[in-house]
Structures are given as structure tokens and as C-alpha cells.
Amino acid sequence: MTATITAPPETPVRKTGRPKQNREAIFLFLPALLPVLLLSVYPLIRGIALGFTDARAGLNVDTSFVGFDNFAKLLQNDLFWSSFRIGVIWTLSVTILQFVAALGLALLLNTDIKFRGVARTLALIPWAMPPVVVAIMWRLLLHPTNGPVNEVLQTLNLTDQPVNFLGDFGTALPAVIVVGIWVGMPMTTVTLLAGLQGIDRSLYEAAAVDGAGVWSQFWNITLPQLKTVIVAITSLDLIWNFNSFGLVYVLTAGGPGGKTMLPMLFAYNEAFRYGNFGMAAAMGDVMVVIIIVFLAFYLRNRLRSQA
Amino acid sequence: MRTRPVARTLQYAAVVCYLVFLAFPLLWLLSSSLKSPREFAGITPSLLPKDVDLGNYSDALSEQGLVRGLMNSLQISIASTILVLVVSLPVAYALARFRSRLRPVTNGWILVSQVFPVILIVIPLFMILRPLHLTNTIPGVVIVYMVWSMPFALWMLQGYVAAVPRELEEAASVDGAGRLRTIVSIVMPLLRPGLIATAMFTFISAWNEFFFALVLLQDPELKTLPLVLARFVGAEGQVQFGPLAAASVLATVPSLVFFAFLQRRLTSGLLSGAVKG
Amino acid sequence: MKKVLTALLAAGALVTLAACGGNSDDGSGDSGSSNEKVTLKFQSLAFQKTTVAATKKIVADWNAANPNIQVEYVQGSWDSVHDQLVTQFQGGTAPDIIHDESADITGFANQGYLADLSPYLSQETKDAVPQGVWDTVKTGDGKIIAAPTLLQSYVVFGNSALLKQAGISTTGDSLSWDQLQADAKKLTTGGKYGLGWGLKSPTATVLNLGMNFDAQFFEGSGRDATAKIGDPELEVPKRIHAMAYTDKSIEPTSLTQSGSDVLPGFFAGKYAMVVGGNYAAQQMVEQAPKGLRWEVLPPLKGDSTKQAANPQTLSVPAEGKHIEQAAKFIDYFMKAENLAAVGQGDWLIPTTQAARDAILKSTGGKNGWEQTLAGAGELTKAPFQSVENYPKWKDQIATPALQEYLANKTDLATLGKKLSDGWGQVNS
Structure with a gap:
């Protein structure tokens, strides 16, 4: 997956034989083309368009174009916006905390400490687990009566009542965020570690000669050198976290009281519980616009400060 | 660089904290899968099961839906992995080797497909698959997975292809070998590690996938493992933690095994190669 | 051009193949003749x-x-x-x-x-x-x-030994809400609670038991239904809330759990009574420790013992x-x-x-x-059953609002307002 994060290597252009190459390229593309057009490009466009219709479940119901009606209704829909707010809190907290935690771990794994092979392997495990299993596992861990987390808290006298982390209004979102961090850490760690290993050792040696301390080396060499990798992985994490579904669906299904109702869950319910496909697609449209605006802003700022 | 003993101790302490955070949940899952139902009915949990009880595993496996889910997941993951490789390799080759106009378009598509929330795609997808009689079928899910794992596979593969020295191919073509033969006899063997890594990656993402399967598969006989597991949890009636934990462990094994292989490659060649590129 | 065509055909074949591979939905023919x-x-x-x-x-x-x-x-x-x-x-x-x-x-x-x-x-x-x-x-x-x-009806299950110890009699035709409240209070001693109540999904319970007090919640049917939230509708949540936070006889964590999640606490004697759907009896039979004796108390009674027939x-x-x-x-x-x-x-x-x-x-x-079985005669149709957007109101409005109230985060008036305003929102 790491290969996906860094830009694909530039290929030197061959100036000769271009027309022939184009034809050959098309030939190589063909097997992929039909499925991609049919099942990816077309659904994408159709999905966007669906947001402007009143498509809904029902036997022999007609769908008609309704312009911006859905969006006008969405503006009035407090529940959608509150789910949006939750989505933003979730996305930002998970992405940022995950990044900080992963950077720490990557730095540790990049030192010459013992057992780092074992540590590295263990650290990757969450990545290999299906999100549904992760959710089940954390439900066991956070269970109010026979979960170990409550047991530990009570033994240490930090709480006198068992806390139903996933069922309590105050703790549900933070608990879900912790699980989100847990799931996403390996990926971020591996990427950052790869970035760290790519940094030229001689930069540090030169800095050490100049008498720079560990912190100064971190701020002046490590972070600037990692910048591209950091921007790439945090952007991807942002997108993935904003669009995440399975984990929270199984952990809380949006409860208690909608406190963990991520926008994806909200839109899913609108479509597949209440049968309002057009409205759900409109929600999806809003999500896309927000993601794109956000990313554009983030990437522009990052890249500009890099230049 | 020399590290002072204090700093060293702190480093180890930090590593231990990380590992507890990352590995303890898994240990708990394992231990839960070995506990008897009575132990779950008690209110004081312990890390080690009082007496190891494999009954949960046999319970989980005797649960008809689970074994079927396992088989369905295997079938879907293997089929979509093969398809993805077959379809993506030529494209990846073209992307890495030719500067065709399709290249920016493809890379654009790869990016877009990452950004879009699946909710927007799944409704039209459902409408397209329905007249083809592909909703609620395994082949339907397979082709959907194929298309939606392609962006990743392409991105990975084109990096690997680019890493194969162009000179080798040129030498072959000087010898009179056609493009196809060059690919098959020169590029493919060199790509093997890359193909394996991509395959495992695709497999794992198909194995773990939840959303498309949730919407596209309704027949209990067709459900994939994650769906079967999710159904277990939900039941308002009784959640049988033991068998659930056992089933979860079983569901993790295949991707863990694959991962053990993949991990070596991930941390060695692939990583440094990809980052330097 | 030929190559292009072949490849197109190949890609087409792939999809067709997939289509054919799909097993047909049912093994039966199309016609509906009964023979x-x-x-x-x-x-x-x-x-x-x-x-x-x-x-x-x-x-x-x-x-x-x-x-x-x-x-x-x-x-x-x-x-x-x-x-x-x-x-x-x-x-x-x-x-x-x-x-x-x-x-x-x-x-x-x-x-x-x-x-x-x-x-x-x-x-x-x-x-x-x-x-x-x-x-x-x-x-x-x-x-x-x-x-x-x-x-289904909602019933009170009791731990026989604890009830007996507290001198609570469980005979009679009905158990009034006041009596339940008094019993629960009496049973709350020494770190034990009188009542555990799994109300993670509170709406069904509140609407069904609300019939005890003649709660309507809706008037009319289909899409034209209007919400009707007044004192009778709020009586059940009010009483549960009072027991949990005034009397402290309901364990508050149990209110955030599902019906089956509270059973281990009941088995361990942590709660002397639990309220739940009568199907919970089957779980008691299967899971209760051998020494535990439990019983079903008489049906709950407000103005009547009516519950919604759903x-x-x-x-x-x-x-x-x-x-x-x-x-x-x-x-x-x-x-x-x-x-x-x-x-x-x-x-x-x-x-x-x-x-x-x-x-x-x-x-x-x-x-x-x-x-x-005695409770059966008192089950009657409730207005919410013929309201088209009831499921949406239940998920998006009633469940969060009730959970919030039962977690002691809002007051009764706010609950009432949310329940009735929310209907306008989901039914638009």
C-alpha cells in the first residue's frame, strides 16, 4: 500500500514512436475499460446526478428530477448537520491523534532498539483484521460488566461504577475515536517509518557535527524531510476516516442517541432504512464537495509552505 | 549515535506502552474465545480463561452460517484477486511505460475513486447490477470488488513495473521478441514479488470488505464472513460472546497468515523502493 | 481494429460470464399454478x-x-x-x-x-x-x-430469594407502578439495586408500556399522522427516571445496556428484578446459574394493564x-x-x-x-403501528431523546418537546 502513497515514479519520455505506443496502450487498457466504465465511472456520475432526483423505494414509483430540492431540505435538516459535525470531529481527531501516535512509534522503530522486528510485526496486526472483527473485539474490551477496561479502572479506583463506554452519551464518541486510532495506526506507522528510512543519514551526521541536539535534529531535519510523506498519508487518512463505515456500524450503529452517527451511517440509513435514495445521494454529494474543498485547502497550504 | 541509558529506558517503556495498546486487544479476543459461557455470565473478568474451553470453536464452526460465510469470503476474495491481477497488470504496464493520454486520466480516476464516499456509488451500482441479475450473487460482488480494488492494485503495480530496468526489455526487443513476449518472459518473472504483494493486498481488502457486501448480498447463504459476524453481534436477544470471539479469531487467521508473508516484503524492498521512487 | 474488437468481446464475455454464473434466485418456474x-x-x-x-x-x-x-x-x-x-x-x-x-x-x-x-x-x-x-x-x-x-408483552422478572428476603409478595392480578417503585426501593440495599432495566433501545418499551397510562403518541395514520405528546405519553419515562435518579433504585448503567446485557447482573444478584420482554424467560432458563430461582411478577398496571399489541x-x-x-x-x-x-x-x-x-x-x-398468558387479553392496537414514518421517528428522534432523558441529561419538558418537534422534521 505504501507504493500508493508516494507518487509513481516519473518515466522518461520516449519521443519516438508515439502514435504506435498510444495504440498499444489502448490495447493494454481494454480489458479493464469496460468493467471500470460500467461499475465505477458510470455509477459515480449517476450517483452525483441521483442527488438531484426524488428517487425512493417503492413498487413502480416514478423518479423525477427535482433540481436543488434535496439540498434545500438538507439545509433544514438539523440531524444531518449534527451528524456532519460528528463526522468532522471524528475525522480530525482520529487523523491527528493517529498521526501523532504513529510518528512516535515510527521514530522508536527507526532506532536500534532490540526486538524491533517483533514490535514491527505486532504493530501491523490491526491492519490485517477485518473492521467487523475489530469492532467485535473492542466491544468485548469495553463491555461494562465483563470487559477488562472497566475492571482495570475499578481496580485502580478510577471509577466506582462500571462505565458503558459505547453506550454512554459522554464516552461513546471518544471511545469510538480510540478504536479508530487503533485501526489506522499500523498503516500510518509503516508509511512514516518508510519515510524515515529514506532520510539520508549524512544529514544527521552533519547536524551532529554542528552540535544540534536530538530535538533540533527532529525539527530541522526529520520533519522537513518527511513532509511529502506526511502530507500524503494524512490526506489519505482524512479521506478514509471521513468515509469510514463498517467499524462504527458494528461498534455502535450510530448510537447512543446519534452521538456517533457519522455522515456515512446517516446517509446509509436514509437510503437503506427509509428508502430515500435521492436524498441519500444528495448527502453523498455534500460530503464529496466538503472533502474536495477541505483537501484542496489542506494540500494547497501544505504544498505552498513546502515551496 | 549513542543513546544515554535514561533515554534508552524511556524508549523501551514507550515501546511497551505501544505494544500493550496494539496487542492487548488481540490477546483479550484470544482469551475470550477460550472462555466458557458460565465464565462470561460472571461479572469479574480475568485475562486468562479459568479453564481452557475449545467448545466455542466447535460451537462457532457448527454454526452453519459461519462456515458458509468463510467459504463465500474465500471464494469471493480469491476470484476478485485473480481478476484484478489479470486486468490490472497490462494497464499498470502501459501506465509505467508509455506516456499516453490515458495516463493522466487513469491517475485522475484512481484519485477520484478514493475520495468518493461509497454511499454515492452503491445506490447506482445496485441499480446497474439489478437488470444484469447480479445483485445478491457472488459474481456480482466479485466484479464490484475487482473494479474497486483496481485503483490500489494499479498504483502498486505501476511502481513495480517502473522498477524493472527498461534496458532488459530493450535488449529483448532488439533480439526480435514482440511486446507481449517481452512482457511475459522478461517483465513478469521480475515482477513476481510485486505481483504477490499486490495479490495479497487485494485479497486482504476483499476479505475485510463490509459495505458493498452489506448492500449487495441479502441471501444468508451468500453472506460473507464479516456480514455473518456483524449479524451475530447485533442480535438484541443474546450475544454469545464465546463463540463470537472464536469466530472472530477464525476470521482473522487467513489475513494474518497472508500478512505474515506480505509484511516481510512490505518492510523490506517495497518500502524503501517505493519511497525512493 | 480487430484487436480492439477482440478485447471488447473478451471484456463483454467477462461480464456475461459473471451474469450466467449467478445462480438464479429460486429454483422454481415462473408460473403460479398450484400443481x-x-x-x-x-x-x-x-x-x-x-x-x-x-x-x-x-x-x-x-x-x-x-x-x-x-x-x-x-x-x-x-x-x-x-x-x-x-x-x-x-x-x-x-x-x-x-x-x-x-x-x-x-x-x-x-x-x-x-x-x-x-x-x-x-x-x-x-x-x-x-x-x-x-x-x-x-x-x-x-x-x-x-x-x-x-x-410480546413487557414483564417484571424477580429473583425469588431476594424478594422473599425483603418480604415482597408477588401474588395478585397486577402490580401497580407505585408498588413496583416501592418494591425496587426496598430491594435497593448494600450495593445491590432493586431493578436493572436494559433500555438501550427504549422506544418500544416506552410506547408499549405507555398504554398502561393510555398514552397515544400519534393521532391519525399514514403520512397525515400528527404527534401527540402530553402527560400520559411521558408518564413511563418519568417514572423510570424517578426510580433511577431520585430513588436510585434502578442501576443507571443498566439503562444504557441491552436487555440481554443486564442478565448477568440479575444472575449475580446485583439486581433483584429486571424488566424485559417476556422472551427473556428463555434466556433465564438457559443461562441462569443452577441455584437461582426466578419468577414472573404480575402484569404492570397504571390506569390499566393494557400494553400495545405489536x-x-x-x-x-x-x-x-x-x-x-x-x-x-x-x-x-x-x-x-x-x-x-x-x-x-x-x-x-x-x-x-x-x-x-x-x-x-x-x-x-x-x-x-x-x-x-394472562397478560394477553390486555394487548390492543396502538396508534403508532399505523404511522408510516414511525421507524424513522423511532430511530432518529425518539430513541436519542429518550436515551438522553434516561441518562439524566435533559428534563421531561425537553423530552416532550423533542418528541413532538422531531415528528415534524422526519415526517416532512
């Missing part, structure tokens, strides 16, 4: 071992007697049934016989997805179920969209190819001995008197069956 052999899918939501076994036995018996109408048992789940049916109806893959509950299917009926069973069900079935229960599965224009099978249902999709045959199977399912078997497995009350008698006879009224 032809058909296979019907019956998606059952039974989840307790005993009920699953009873249901499978009914299917097996039927299959043995009806070689031309074979029924295939398919396992569904209560949690996902609504979403699943939306996609199944939309994809044209709905099972031939659909198990659900009356409050959940009103929307599907209005969307035209459910077949009118009135021409198909036998007179015997129609006569066996009281009119009041039929009302819960009829649309405004008199169509029967399902056959009602089992009814029966489980069997329906047939309007697009189904074998409506007639499916209805025949439903007739068979509704026979007294069959309903009695599934009812007994789930500890739920059959909708027909004959089946109730059969259960009373085979159990001798023991293990709380007498009290369970």
Missing part, C-alpha cells in the same frame, strides 16, 4: 435455539406433507431486518414468506411491496385470531398485509410469484399446535386462543407461563 412444484423461501427471524428448532420442525413437517410446495428455511435477524427488506424489495429478491413485526411493515405496505392476503388466507385462520389483533395488520383500505403470529407477522411480497402457495404455508403455520410450539420456544404469546390453551396445557402454567 407445479415450487420452492418458497421463508426468512425467519427466530433467534432462540428453541424457537429456531420449533420453526424448522414446522417447515420440515410441511415439506413432508406438501411435496409440491417446498419451503426453505432462511435465517434472518431482527436487527437488520428492516434494512435488509428495503434492499431485498428493491432488488426483487425478497423471500416468499417474510417474518417481521406489525410496527415495522406499515411503510412497506404503503410502498406497495406487500401482497393483500385477504383473498388467500383460510377462514379458519381468520376466525382464530381476534379482531383487535387483525387490526394491527390491516391497512386503511382494509387489506390484510400479514398474518399476526406471536405477541405482533410478529408473516407477510408475502406483492411481486412474489407464489402468493397463493405462500399463504397456504402461513395458514399451516397459524395452526394451534404450531403457534404454540414457536410461542413456547420464545416465551411469547400466540395470537390465537387455541394455541394459548395448548401452551397452558403443556406447561401447566408453570415458570411464569400463567402470568405471561
Whole structure:
């Protein structure tokens, strides 16, 4: 997956034989083309368009174009916006905390400490687990009566009542965020570690000669050198976290009281519980616009400060 | 660089904290899968099961839906992995080797497909698959997975292809070998590690996938493992933690095994190669 | 150009191949004549071992007697049934016989997805179920969209030893809410709570038990219904809240858990009583430690002991190819001995008197069956069952608002306002 994060290597252009190459390229593309057009490009466009219709479940119901009606209704829909707010809190907290935690771990794994092979392997495990299993596992861990987390808290006298982390209004979102961090850490760690290993050792040696301390080396060499990798992985994490579904669906299904109702869950319910496909697609449209605006802003700022 | 003993101790302490955070949940899952139902009915949990009880595993496996889910997941993951490789390799080759106009378009598509929330795609997808009689079928899910794992596979593969020295191919073509033969006899063997890594990656993402399967598969006989597991949890009636934990462990094994292989490659060649590129 | 064509064909073949590989949805022909052999899918939501076994036995018996109408048992789940049916109806893959509950299917009926069973069900079935229960599965224009099978009521379970110790008598025709409150208070001693109440999904409980105080919640039906939230509607949440936070006789964490999550606490003697659907009795039988004796207390009484009748249902999709045959199977399912078997497995009350008698006879009224069956007469149709957007209101408005109130985060007035304003929002 790491290969996906860094830009694909530039290929030197061959100036000769271009027309022939184009034809050959098309030939190589063909097997992929039909499925991609049919099942990816077309659904994408159709999905966007669906947001402007009143498509809904029902036997022999007609769908008609309704312009911006859905969006006008969405503006009035407090529940959608509150789910949006939750989505933003979730996305930002998970992405940022995950990044900080992963950077720490990557730095540790990049030192010459013992057992780092074992540590590295263990650290990757969450990545290999299906999100549904992760959710089940954390439900066991956070269970109010026979979960170990409550047991530990009570033994240490930090709480006198068992806390139903996933069922309590105050703790549900933070608990879900912790699980989100847990799931996403390996990926971020591996990427950052790869970035760290790519940094030229001689930069540090030169800095050490100049008498720079560990912190100064971190701020002046490590972070600037990692910048591209950091921007790439945090952007991807942002997108993935904003669009995440399975984990929270199984952990809380949006409860208690909608406190963990991520926008994806909200839109899913609108479509597949209440049968309002057009409205759900409109929600999806809003999500896309927000993601794109956000990313554009983030990437522009990052890249500009890099230049 | 020399590290002072204090700093060293702190480093180890930090590593231990990380590992507890990352590995303890898994240990708990394992231990839960070995506990008897009575132990779950008690209110004081312990890390080690009082007496190891494999009954949960046999319970989980005797649960008809689970074994079927396992088989369905295997079938879907293997089929979509093969398809993805077959379809993506030529494209990846073209992307890495030719500067065709399709290249920016493809890379654009790869990016877009990452950004879009699946909710927007799944409704039209459902409408397209329905007249083809592909909703609620395994082949339907397979082709959907194929298309939606392609962006990743392409991105990975084109990096690997680019890493194969162009000179080798040129030498072959000087010898009179056609493009196809060059690919098959020169590029493919060199790509093997890359193909394996991509395959495992695709497999794992198909194995773990939840959303498309949730919407596209309704027949209990067709459900994939994650769906079967999710159904277990939900039941308002009784959640049988033991068998659930056992089933979860079983569901993790295949991707863990694959991962053990993949991990070596991930941390060695692939990583440094990809980052330097 | 030739190459292009070949490749296109290859890609096309891929999709076609996939299409052909898809197994057809049912092994049966297209025509609906009753002599032809058909296979019907019956998606059952039974989840307790005993009920699953009873249901499978009914299917097996039927299959043995009806070689031309074979029924295939398919396992569904209560949690996902609504979403699943939306996609199944939309994809044209709905099972031939659909198990659900009356409050959940009103929307599907209005969307035209459910077949009118009135021409198909036998007179015997129609006569066996009281009119009041039929009302819960009829649309405004008199169509029967399902056959009602089992009814649930909410009951109080008590730990016999603890009740006896506190000198609480459990006889009588009914248990008033005041009495429940007093008992719970009495039983709350030494770190133990009088009552554990799994109210993670509070709406159904509050609306059903609300009938004790004649709570309406809605007026009218379909899309025109209006919300009606006043003192009677808020009485049940108010009382639960008072017990949890004024008397401190309900363990507050239990209010955030599901019904089955609180059972370990009951088994461990942490709660002397729990309130739950009567199906919880089956879990007690299976999971309670050997030494624990438990009992079902008399039905709760406010102004009356009425509770909402929200029966489980069997329906047939309007697009189904074998409506007639499916209805025949439903007739068979509704026979007294069959309903009695599934009812007994789930500890739920059959909708027909004959089946109730059969259960009373085979159990001798023991293990709380007498009290369970006694509550049956008081189950009546509630307004919320014929409100199309009830499921949405339940999920998006009522459940969060009630959870919030029961977590002591808002006051009663705010709860009332949220419940009634929220209706305007989801029903627009």
C-alpha cells in the first residue's frame, strides 16, 4: 500500500514512436475499460446526478428530477448537520491523534532498539483484521460488566461504577475515536517509518557535527524531510476516516442517541432504512464537495509552505 | 549515535506502552474465545480463561452460517484477486511505460475513486447490477470488488513495473521478441514479488470488505464472513460472546497468515523502493 | 481494429460470464399454478435455539406433507431486518414468506411491496385470531398485509430469594407502578439495586408500556399522522427516571445496556428484578446459574394493564410469484399446535386462543407461563403501528431523546418537546 502513497515514479519520455505506443496502450487498457466504465465511472456520475432526483423505494414509483430540492431540505435538516459535525470531529481527531501516535512509534522503530522486528510485526496486526472483527473485539474490551477496561479502572479506583463506554452519551464518541486510532495506526506507522528510512543519514551526521541536539535534529531535519510523506498519508487518512463505515456500524450503529452517527451511517440509513435514495445521494454529494474543498485547502497550504 | 541509558529506558517503556495498546486487544479476543459461557455470565473478568474451553470453536464452526460465510469470503476474495491481477497488470504496464493520454486520466480516476464516499456509488451500482441479475450473487460482488480494488492494485503495480530496468526489455526487443513476449518472459518473472504483494493486498481488502457486501448480498447463504459476524453481534436477544470471539479469531487467521508473508516484503524492498521512487 | 474488437468481446464475455454464473434466485418456474412444484423461501427471524428448532420442525413437517410446495428455511435477524427488506424489495429478491413485526411493515405496505392476503388466507385462520389483533395488520383500505403470529408483552422478572428476603409478595392480578417503585426501593440495599432495566433501545418499551397510562403518541395514520405528546405519553419515562435518579433504585448503567446485557447482573444478584420482554424467560432458563430461582411478577398496571399489541407477522411480497402457495404455508403455520410450539420456544404469546390453551396445557402454567398468558387479553392496537414514518421517528428522534432523558441529561419538558418537534422534521 505504501507504493500508493508516494507518487509513481516519473518515466522518461520516449519521443519516438508515439502514435504506435498510444495504440498499444489502448490495447493494454481494454480489458479493464469496460468493467471500470460500467461499475465505477458510470455509477459515480449517476450517483452525483441521483442527488438531484426524488428517487425512493417503492413498487413502480416514478423518479423525477427535482433540481436543488434535496439540498434545500438538507439545509433544514438539523440531524444531518449534527451528524456532519460528528463526522468532522471524528475525522480530525482520529487523523491527528493517529498521526501523532504513529510518528512516535515510527521514530522508536527507526532506532536500534532490540526486538524491533517483533514490535514491527505486532504493530501491523490491526491492519490485517477485518473492521467487523475489530469492532467485535473492542466491544468485548469495553463491555461494562465483563470487559477488562472497566475492571482495570475499578481496580485502580478510577471509577466506582462500571462505565458503558459505547453506550454512554459522554464516552461513546471518544471511545469510538480510540478504536479508530487503533485501526489506522499500523498503516500510518509503516508509511512514516518508510519515510524515515529514506532520510539520508549524512544529514544527521552533519547536524551532529554542528552540535544540534536530538530535538533540533527532529525539527530541522526529520520533519522537513518527511513532509511529502506526511502530507500524503494524512490526506489519505482524512479521506478514509471521513468515509469510514463498517467499524462504527458494528461498534455502535450510530448510537447512543446519534452521538456517533457519522455522515456515512446517516446517509446509509436514509437510503437503506427509509428508502430515500435521492436524498441519500444528495448527502453523498455534500460530503464529496466538503472533502474536495477541505483537501484542496489542506494540500494547497501544505504544498505552498513546502515551496 | 549513542543513546544515554535514561533515554534508552524511556524508549523501551514507550515501546511497551505501544505494544500493550496494539496487542492487548488481540490477546483479550484470544482469551475470550477460550472462555466458557458460565465464565462470561460472571461479572469479574480475568485475562486468562479459568479453564481452557475449545467448545466455542466447535460451537462457532457448527454454526452453519459461519462456515458458509468463510467459504463465500474465500471464494469471493480469491476470484476478485485473480481478476484484478489479470486486468490490472497490462494497464499498470502501459501506465509505467508509455506516456499516453490515458495516463493522466487513469491517475485522475484512481484519485477520484478514493475520495468518493461509497454511499454515492452503491445506490447506482445496485441499480446497474439489478437488470444484469447480479445483485445478491457472488459474481456480482466479485466484479464490484475487482473494479474497486483496481485503483490500489494499479498504483502498486505501476511502481513495480517502473522498477524493472527498461534496458532488459530493450535488449529483448532488439533480439526480435514482440511486446507481449517481452512482457511475459522478461517483465513478469521480475515482477513476481510485486505481483504477490499486490495479490495479497487485494485479497486482504476483499476479505475485510463490509459495505458493498452489506448492500449487495441479502441471501444468508451468500453472506460473507464479516456480514455473518456483524449479524451475530447485533442480535438484541443474546450475544454469545464465546463463540463470537472464536469466530472472530477464525476470521482473522487467513489475513494474518497472508500478512505474515506480505509484511516481510512490505518492510523490506517495497518500502524503501517505493519511497525512493 | 480487430484487436480492439477482440478485447471488447473478451471484456463483454467477462461480464456475461459473471451474469450466467449467478445462480438464479429460486429454483422454481415462473408460473403460479398450484400443481407445479415450487420452492418458497421463508426468512425467519427466530433467534432462540428453541424457537429456531420449533420453526424448522414446522417447515420440515410441511415439506413432508406438501411435496409440491417446498419451503426453505432462511435465517434472518431482527436487527437488520428492516434494512435488509428495503434492499431485498428493491432488488426483487425478497423471500416468499417474510417474518417481521406489525410496527415495522406499515411503510412497506404503503410502498406497495406487500401482497393483500385477504383473498388467500383460510377462514379458519381468520376466525382464530381476534379482531383487535387483525387490526394491527390491516391497512386503511382494509387489506390484510400479514398474518399476526406471536405477541410480546413487557414483564417484571424477580429473583425469588431476594424478594422473599425483603418480604415482597408477588401474588395478585397486577402490580401497580407505585408498588413496583416501592418494591425496587426496598430491594435497593448494600450495593445491590432493586431493578436493572436494559433500555438501550427504549422506544418500544416506552410506547408499549405507555398504554398502561393510555398514552397515544400519534393521532391519525399514514403520512397525515400528527404527534401527540402530553402527560400520559411521558408518564413511563418519568417514572423510570424517578426510580433511577431520585430513588436510585434502578442501576443507571443498566439503562444504557441491552436487555440481554443486564442478565448477568440479575444472575449475580446485583439486581433483584429486571424488566424485559417476556422472551427473556428463555434466556433465564438457559443461562441462569443452577441455584437461582426466578419468577414472573404480575402484569404492570397504571390506569390499566393494557400494553400495545405489536405482533410478529408473516407477510408475502406483492411481486412474489407464489402468493397463493405462500399463504397456504402461513395458514399451516397459524395452526394451534404450531403457534404454540414457536410461542413456547420464545416465551411469547400466540395470537390465537387455541394455541394459548395448548401452551397452558403443556406447561401447566408453570415458570411464569400463567402470568405471561394472562397478560394477553390486555394487548390492543396502538396508534403508532399505523404511522408510516414511525421507524424513522423511532430511530432518529425518539430513541436519542429518550436515551438522553434516561441518562439524566435533559428534563421531561425537553423530552416532550423533542418528541413532538422531531415528528415534524422526519415526517416532512
